Amino acid sequence: MTGGTKSVMAALTLVVASALIYGAIHAFDPYTVSIIGFVGVNIILAVSLNITNGYIGLFSLGHPAFMTIGGYLSAILVMAPERKAVMLKSLPDMLVTQHWPFLPALLAGGLLSAATAVIVGFPVLRLRGHYLAVATLGLIFIVQSFAVNLSGITRGALGLSGLSALTNLWWVYLFVALTIYVCWQLKHSSLGRTMLAIRENELAASCLGINVARTRVLAFALGAFFAGIGGGLWVHLVTLISPNSFTFLMAFQLVVMVVLGGTGSITGAAIVAVILTISTEFLRPVEEAAGLFGASQMIVAVVVLLVLIFRPTGLFGTAEPDLFAWTRKFTRRPDPSHGSQP
Amino acid sequence: MGSAYILSQIVNGVILGSMYALIAIGFTMIYGIVRLINFAHGDIFTMGAFTTLASLALIGLPFPVALVVVVLTGALFGVVIERIAFRPMRGAPQVTGFIASLAVAIILENLLVMTISAQPRVFLVPEYLNRLVSTGVITIRVIDLAIVALAIVLMIALVFFVHFTKVGIAMRATAENYDVARLMGINIDRMIMLAFAIGSGLAAVSGLMWGSKYGQISPFMGLLPGLKAFVAAVIGGVGSIPGAVVGGYVLGLSEVLFVGLLPPEYSGYRNAFVFGALIVVLLVMPNGLLGRNTETRA
């Protein structure tokens, strides 16, 4: 594709996507629209978790911690000072007077999460494999206890309710596009290849002069940035945040999306995020009707086990399947899978 | 703060430590032999608590019989989970096993939610276990003494088994090197199964103790004690059974004293304290107090 057709294609995609979002907002009922919103937020979260868990091979469960940080900060920044005076009486004056628009508040939430990731990352990212997983799981509980106990800022276990429903499909899919764009560029940049090199052979990578520690912290912080934004979008979609909004269960669901999609595959993570979010929503009424609460989570967990046993590389491995191959009838589509282990 | 108060805090710490230690032993045994952090271990603990409740309240078994039933049920759960979920993944990257154990944990929790609902249940022990014993300085319940005594007996039995029986030695050999163990004629599948059985049985007993001590159980009760027991195992040195015991008591005591001795506004940071300690220990002494060389660091 030449540069010209590329920009034409990009413009075309933008127009079609905008039309779809516009159509969705006006054609569907608010419930369906909110599900489409959750689908988008989950895409942001899963694709960004893939930066650490997929590209650089750091198994992190810390996303909910960063979502909590981003969620609280954006909620507090966006909230009107009059409401804060009622709801958060002992909030520091510096924060009471702030009344930010949505976009900068979201970005601020993302940046605070990223900053936290940098501070936590330098010591913690030296751990390997499942030790890192447990340490990041611990991070969820640490952030949670701060959310419960710093009640001057967070209103403790009650959480902040009645937030403005600022998150609409435009914001969500703007950030979906941004997340996928950044992750795609990253994966195909020299930094992305550096990360893959670290994942494949850390020792060899450091022998090549790669600063492993710094690259890891960078990946962790980038993932945390999008998690913070995802948290901000989420809480302004459900109009509520509490210390229990984002727990280890959320970490599990996100890890499932990454693992099932193929660790390192943007397309895979995004597709599974869509399927999982929609099917969970569909199963919920079934679950309630049958009185079998927990059945949907159980089904997901069983599927995960089966995938791990029979197709450990996930749907796509690290590859990005060409979803538009069918538009070019005469070219043969290469097998996207790397095959399963013998 | 009187000395009686401090003493009773220490006693509480020892009780909590006993329960952590029993869970941590299973973590460490399973990690030692298959290099798996078994996230579902805390749910075996939960299963133990519910099995006790069922044996006591539903079937009406005497407490000591219920104890045996709980150990056997826990062991059975461990063996079945290993066979179905973990054995097919042997040899895969370590993180794969960890994700599988997360999935198993979710399955077990939801199984309980589906069958007996997410509501917490009252857990009653026989009257004679609730009687008070006064030692002059402090007064404690019989069950508190029983918990500590049982934990110590079980730990001594385990150390004896692992060090002085042929099967125990074979288990340690398997933990070290599968191939060489096979060349000695050891069936490693059986050893792994045994490690899961023993570790899970101990976790189930710990669940029984937890219910007896705190009087309430729920399907999600295992999450935090399970994770904290992992912290205990790390403090002691993952893979080392004496380390798990020491780590359990160190963590139980310091957690209780953290809450009991600091001003009340800090007590909410209990979990932050425990997981902060985990991160610090992993960084400062990755082999823990008693561990051999491990591979925590990247």
Place this chain on the structure above:
Amino acid sequence: MLRIEDVHVRRGGTHALRGISMTVNAGEIVALIGANGAGKTTTLATISGLLRPESGTLSYARCAEAAPIDIGRMRAEQIVQAGISHCPEGRQVFAALSVTENLRIGAYLRHDRAAIDADIADLQTQFPILRTRANVPGDRLSGGEQMMLVIGRALISRPKLLLLDEPSLGLAPQLVEQIFDILERLRREGMTILLVEQNAAMALDIADRAYVLEAGKIVLEGTGKDLAGNADVQRAYLGAA
């Protein structure tokens, strides 16, 4: 005692053994020599059941009267039970187990407690180091001491056939002499030994017969003396000009 016919083994993606055939007769020391990667260790691992052959037969009879059994499909534990003991490459003592525990685990499949104790005492007499350092963890022994321990651990299962992988690796020359003396003594006591060695000169010197393995195939066979005199062998493995 052991007859291997046309055995193929794949290991990972590579075709490590490409149809090897060899025999080991009772009471013999048979040496298997060859370069790194020729398939010597793979051969031993296949005999002891750590690896499965893709095709071919491995038949083994523990004594002249016994009917030969097919060990190609048996599990490693069953093969130990049948009387084959394998000392793997790199010594591989159990580092966390004490010296005595290492010996006891060698007798894992035996149940005659008193006889095991007697055998351990016997070994401690032959190798005094096993007594003086009985309670020391295995990894605290020196390389030569570890080799003694590994041989002792293999003998305590009372094998009929001993598979030895590179016993001289990384040991000082006088220790290597000592190890070969032990092998000589074992042969006098009626043990059958299949020996894999880098040190081809010593291996051919002690061996009744020998095989040369190259890229997964047997390229030469003969008595130890014949092969030691063979010009190709001298050039490739004995460092002759």
